[in-house]
Amino acid sequence: MFDALTDRLSSVFDRLGGKGVLSEKDVDEALREVRVALLEADVALPVVREFIAKAKERATGEAVIRSVRPADQVVKITYDGLVEMLGGEGEAVGLNLSLNPPTVILMAGLQGSGKTTTAAKLGLRLAKERKKVLLASLDTRRPAAMEQLATLATQAGVDSLPIVAGQSAPDIAKRAISAAKLQGYDVVILDTAGRTTLDEAMMSEAAEIARIGNPSETLLVADSLTGQDAVRTAKAFHERLPLTGLVLTRADGDGRGGAALSMRAVTGLPIKFLGVSEKIDGLDVFDAARVAGRILGQGDVVALVEKASQDLDVAKAEAMAKRLAKGQFDLDMMSEQLAQMKRMGGMEGLMGLLPGVQKIKKQIAEANISDKMVDRQAAIISSMTKVERKKPDILQASRKRRIAAGAGVEVAEVNRLLKQHRQMADAFKMMSKGGGRGFAQMAQMLGGGGAGGGGMDRLKSLGGGKMPSQQEIEEMAAKLQQGGGPKLPGLGGLPPGFNPFKK
Numbered sequence: 095m096f097d098a099l100t101d102r103l104s105s106v107f108d109r110l111g112g113k114g115v116l117s118e119k120d121v122d123e124a125l126r127e128v129r130v131a132l133l134e135a136d137v138a139l140p141v142v143r144e145f146i147a148k149a150k151e152r153a154t155g156e157a158v159i160r161s162v163r164p165a166d167q168v169v170k171i172t173y174d175g176l177v178e179m180l181g182g183e184g185e186a187v188g189l190n191l192s193l194n195p196p197t198v199i200l201m202a203g204l205q206g207s208g209k210t211t212t213a214a215k216l217g218l219r220l221a222k223e224r225k226k227v228l229l230a231s232l233d234t235r236r237p238a239a240m241e242q243l244a245t246l247a248t249q250a251g252v253d254s255l256p257i258v259a260g261q262s263a264p265d266i267a268k269r270a271i272s273a274a275k276l277q278g279y280d281v282v283i284l285d286t287a288g289r290t291t292l293d294e295a296m297m298s299e300a301a302e303i304a305r306i307g308n309p310s311e312t313l314l315v316a317d318s319l320t321g322q323d324a325v326r327t328a329k330a331f332h333e334r335l336p337l338t339g340l341v342l343t344r345a346d347g348d349g350r351g352g353a354a355l356s357m358r359a360v361t362g363l364p365i366k367f368l369g370v371s372e373k374i375d376g377l378d379v380f381d382a383a384r385v386a387g388r389i390l391g392q393g394d395v396v397a398l399v400e401k402a403s404q405d406l407d408v409a410k411a412e413a414m415a416k417r418l419a420k421g422q423f424d425l426d427m428m429s430e431q432l433a434q435m436k437r438m439g440g441m442e443g444l445m446g447l448l449p450g451v452q453k454i455k456k457q458i459a460e461a462n463i464s465d466k467m468v469d470r471q472a473a474i475i476s477s478m479t480k481v482e483r484k485k486p487d488i489l490q491a492s493r494k495r496r497i498a499a500g501a502g503v504e505v506a507e508v509n510r511l512l513k514q515h516r517q518m519a520d521a522f523k524m525m526s527k528g529g530g531r532g533f534a535q536m537a538q539m540l541g542g543g544g545a546g547g548g549g550m551d552r553l554k555s556l557g558g559g560k561m562p563s564q565q566e567i568e569e570m571a572a573k574l575q576q577g578g579g580p581k582l583p584g585l586g587g588l589p590p591g592f593n594p595f596k597k
Contacts, residue, residue: 098135098391099131099132099134099135099389100388100390101353102127102130102131102134102143102542103128103131103172103389103390104134106124106127106128106131106286106292107168107172108168108524109124109125110124110168110169110290111405115431116281116367121150121153121168122150124142124153124168125149125150128149128169128172129142129146131335132145132352132355134354135351135352135355136322136351137352137353137355137356138325138359138360139522140359140360141171141355141359142358143574144359145175145179147361148175149172149175150177152171152175153167155172160259160575169390172386172390173386174353176382176385176389176390177382177383177386179355179358179359180354180364180365180382180385180386180542181359181364181380181382181529182382183323185247185570187367188366189220189310190310190311191225191280191281191310192206192310192340193276193279195274195280196228196271196274196275196279196280196281196282196286197223197280197281197282197308197309197310197311197389197477198271198281198282198308199216199281199282199283199302199306199309199310199312199313200281200286200303200304200307200309200311200312200313201216201284201285201286201315201338202288202293202300202312202313203211203288203314203315203327203331203394204290204292204316204317204327205287205288206288206290206317207287207288207315207316207317207343208233208315208343208344208369209285209286209315210233210239210242210243210246210285211246211343212315212341212343212367212377213229213243213246213283213285213375214243214246214247214250214353214374214379215227215369215375215376215377216248216283216367216375217247217250217281217283218250218251218377219254219375219377220233220253220318221250221251221252221282225280225281226253226279226280226281227252227253227279227280227281227282227283228230228252228253228254228255228270228273228274228279228281228282228283229244229246229247229252229253229254229255229283230241230243230253230254230255230266230267230269230270230282230283230284231241231244231255231266232263232266232267232270232286232287232303233258233263233285233288233504234261234262234263234266234283234284234287236287236288237285239276239285239287240257240581242283243255244257246374250374253279253512254314255269255270255273255474263286263287263299263303263358264299264302264303264306267303267307268306268308269283270284274525282361284303284307284309284446286299286300286303287299287441291304292327292330293516295430296333299332299333299335300334300335301335302511304335304336309584310338311338312336312337312338312339313334313337313340313341313362313366314327314328314332314335314339314340314341315338315339315341315343315580316328316340316341316343316353317342317343317344317352318341318342318343318344318345318351318353318368319321319344320353321352321460322352323354323355324342324353324357325353325357325360325361328357328361328363329360329361330361332361332363337361337363338363339363339364339365339366340357340358340361340363340364340365341365341366341368342354342357342365342367342368342369342371342380343368343369344369345368345369345370345378346369346370346371346376346543347357351389351396352525354368354385358550359408359461362379363443364481365380366380366381366417367380368452374583393399397476398522415460418522420523421519421522421523423515423518423519423522423523424483424484424485424486424519425475425478425482425483425484425486425515426484427474428515428518429472429473429475429476429483432468432471432472433472435468436465436468436472440490446458452495470478470501470503470507471511473501473503474497474498474503474507474508474511475494475504475511476501476502477496477497477498477500477501478497482497486512486515486516489508494508494509525564526583538578576591
């Protein structure tokens with residue numbers, strides 16, 4: 095998401111970074127290019143106008159013109175403007191859960207926007223927070239809509255309301271709320287019917303269900319790929335329903351991001367979640383500061399640590415950390431690392447969360463680094479015998495040909511994998527022998543040794559893989575930046591004097 099906008103802004107600020115002192119003309123030219131970049135990203139024109147007007151007012155002040163590094167100040171002003179456009183600095187806007195359960199959450203939106211899948215994803219997220227969740231489909235028109243939600247509920251590990259043929263949507267809503275009260279559910283999620291276009295019948299039904307359910311949260315689910323159509327849909331729903339927040343789906347496929355950048359400013363409603371994949375756990379909390387940091391090419395280390403805390407196998411990570419401390423790194427361990435990468439969203443998903451990756455996209459493309467490459471490497475390792483994975487030095491020409499045939503690749507790819515493994519293994523040996531300062535930090539993050547434990551120890555102390563608090567996540571993320579690295583926007587703001595685009 096935001097790839098095109100990030101590329102364009104990077105080039106703008108790269109040019110600014112080459113100038114020691116900025117004139118008002120320099121600032122005007124830069125903001126003109128920022129304006130074009132936002133419009134090309136499909137941001138609504140009134141939103142762009144307001145953004146540029148505020149940025150220009152701040153950027154032409156004495157503080158910028160006389161700054162020691164004026165270009166850095168312009169980057170900071172752009173970052174602040176993006177945060178404000180996206181909803182403002184501070185904590186991500188969470189769900190408003192009722193003090194007297196069950197909390198009723200109403201999902202609204204057009205057909206095909208991803209309401210049903212999002213309802214199940216939200217159910218899974220709440221279940222991880224130890225909430226007892228009931229999903230109920232109120233879609234009596236779309237064929238197999240109720241069965242689809244029941245299937246997704248099973249995947250998410252939450253309950254769904256039993257299907258009773260012939261009931262109207264309002265009657266199903268009443269039954270769902272009654273069942274939730276009688277059976278002690280914390281949350282009941284009502285998945286309403288959609289249409290391919292806005293119409294009065296759909297709006298009236300949704301309004302009637304809202305009256306019956308009196309929901310604590312009424313979330314509009316919109317497809318970010320529809321751009322400004324999603325913004326218009328949000329405005330139309332908000333006029334008829336007491337919407338409390340927005341969920342943007344297919345955010346991972348939206349290279350422009352105009353809908354996300356326009357939604358908050360146009361509707362005044364907070365974006366609460368982003369749908370980032372088709373997987374049942376592909377729902378991220380929306381945080382304005384962290385998203386602004388990603389747009390400016392600074393990645394999102396907090397999100398990276400969150401993914402790790404959700405997906406890492408504590409016991410395996412600790413065992414691997416101990417073996418790495420001894421300088422051991424065989425192909426089985428490499429295979430486990432590749433599998434872990436896939437669980438955390440794949441190479442492309444993780445790259446988007448790492449700071450500075452935007453600046454080396456060309457090199458990454460030339461090196462053919464992608465999820466397909468990871469899949470091929472995993473296939474190569476799985477085509478080896480147990481002995482070969484433990485002792486890759488025994489791999490001679492005939493064995494390599496057999497492995498390449500089994501994995502469906504050329505022998506050259508087998509050789510590249512072995513070279514990569516050799517380099518990694520040598521690096522771990524060197525780290526384990528030379529005092530191991532770099533390894534000590536990494537092992538601490540994985541929970542293997544070191545005074546005071548590390549990120550994995552925290553996860554263990556929380557019991558059964560429970561998600562750590564935001565403060566603990568940010569502490570873990572901060573560890574990744576130790577050693578002189580700049581503080582990221584999502585972890586306290588982009589400080590004056592730091593230019594993320596300086597080469």
